[in-house]
Amino acid sequence: MTTSGAAGPIDLPRPTEPTDPAPAERADGGDTHVTLSLAPTPAVPIDLPTTAATAIDASASAPDIVFDVTDFAAYYGNFRAVRDIQMRIAKNRITAFIGPSGCGKSTLLRCFNRMNDLIPGTRVSGSIMFHGQDLYGPDVDAVAVRKRIGMVFQKPNPFPKSIYDNVAYGPRINGAKGNLDDLVEASLRRAAIWDEVKDKLKQPGTALSGGQQQRLCIARAIAVEPDVILMDEPCSALDPVATLRIEELMAELRETYTIVIVTHNMQQAARASDETVFLTMGDDRAGYIVEKGPTIDIFTRPANQLTEDYVSGRFG
Numbered sequence: 001m002t003t004s005g006a007a008g009p010i011d012l013p014r015p016t017e018p019t020d021p022a023p024a025e026r027a028d029g030g031d032t033h034v035t036l037s038l039a040p041t042p043a044v045p046i047d048l049p050t051t052a053a054t055a056i057d058a059s060a061s062a063p064d065i066v067f068d069v070t071d072f073a074a075y076y077g078n079f080r081a082v083r084d085i086q087m088r089i090a091k092n093r094i095t096a097f098i099g100p101s102g103c104g105k106s107t108l109l110r111c112f113n114r115m116n117d118l119i120p121g122t123r124v125s126g127s128i129m130f131h132g133q134d135l136y137g138p139d140v141d142a143v144a145v146r147k148r149i150g151m152v153f154q155k156p157n158p159f160p161k162s163i164y165d166n167v168a169y170g171p172r173i174n175g176a177k178g179n180l181d182d183l184v185e186a187s188l189r190r191a192a193i194w195d196e197v198k199d200k201l202k203q204p205g206t207a208l209s210g211g212q213q214q215r216l217c218i219a220r221a222i223a224v225e226p227d228v229i230l231m232d233e234p235c236s237a238l239d240p241v242a243t244l245r246i247e248e249l250m251a252e253l254r255e256t257y258t259i260v261i262v263t264h265n266m267q268q269a270a271r272a273s274d275e276t277v278f279l280t281m282g283d284d285r286a287g288y289i290v291e292k293g294p295t296i297d298i299f300t301r302p303a304n305q306l307t308e309d310y311v312s313g314r315f316g
């Protein structure tokens with residue numbers, strides 16, 4: 001089993017199709033956004049740029065920063081879904097995005113591997129540097145980006161193929177030849193599902209339980225040896241036991257990968273993440289970052305009243 005590649009240019013062989021299925025459905029499950037009337041909207045985003053990334057970056061040297069986001073905004077047509085995003089995401093950490101429904105968490109997450117490109121009419125401004133390289137630069141192949149930066153969705157979405165072929169799919173379309181048994185086994189082991197499936201690798205992935213399917217999808221993401229795994233509410237369709245298994249798994253995966261997770265579950269963010277980014281939205285419904293920092297700080301001594309109201313369940 002190889003570990004994730006070190007920082008490097010994104011000049012990978014171009015697969016013939018995306019390594020992950022396109023989000024055929026709205027990643028937030030298509031719920032129509034409720035226009036939340038928030039507590040007085042600050043006219044300007046609060047303490048954004050100056051505190052940006054200090055929590056993560058204070059002592060970290062540049063190579064430990066995986067994503068460096070500057071003045072980033074994402075649009076659907078004329079609608080600006082997120083604005084003024086400044087943040088850094090550190091290597092081998094779990095960063096959680098929290099905030100009310102519709103504030104742009106999924107949109108922002110999808111921008112980290114250019115998945116949002118697949119939605120017609122989207123555009124972005126500002127920059128997301130990935131290991132120092134502009135993700136939206138003219139020479140960057142979005143398909144190669146998605147290989148380095150994998151994604152796991154809200155609803156487990158195994159392909160209608162065998163368990164084995166689900167995991168072998170990405171490596172195969174990336175040109176892997178020969179016997180993939182070792183890679184499949186290593187990926188399934190790493191996703192903590194090997195023991196449950198090793199005797200039925202030929203059975204359909206869709207026949208597994210929801211929690212197993214989600215771990216299979218994680219194995220599938222891992223099989224192409226990404227740097228980063230993005231997870232959009234990966235447990236929202238799972239029961240509490242399966243949820244805990246995914247959280248334990250995330251803690252193990254963090255040794256090797258950088259994880260960014262969207263969750264609407266406060267306990268999950270508090271339990272499972274190292275860094276938390278709280279977003280909300282203003283009157284124009286554009287999401288922006290209110291506060292970010294070590295998870296412990298966000299939950300125990302937030303600097304901003306909006307954060308405090310949200311994490312204490314007073315709103316959202």
Ligand SMILES: Nc1ncnc2c1ncn2[C@@H]1O[C@H](COP(=O)(O)OP(=O)(O)O)[C@@H](O)[C@H]1O
Binds near residue numbers: 026106108
């Ligand atoms: N495919 C899309 N087309 C148009 N608008 C979208 C699309 N996806 C999301 N939006 C809008 O962008 C905003 C942010 O949505 P989303 O990122 O799904 O928020 P969250 O994940 O925080 O619930 C919402 O106003 C939503 O309606």
Ligand SMILES: [Mg+2]
Binds near residue numbers: 105106107262
């Ligand atoms: Mg969402």
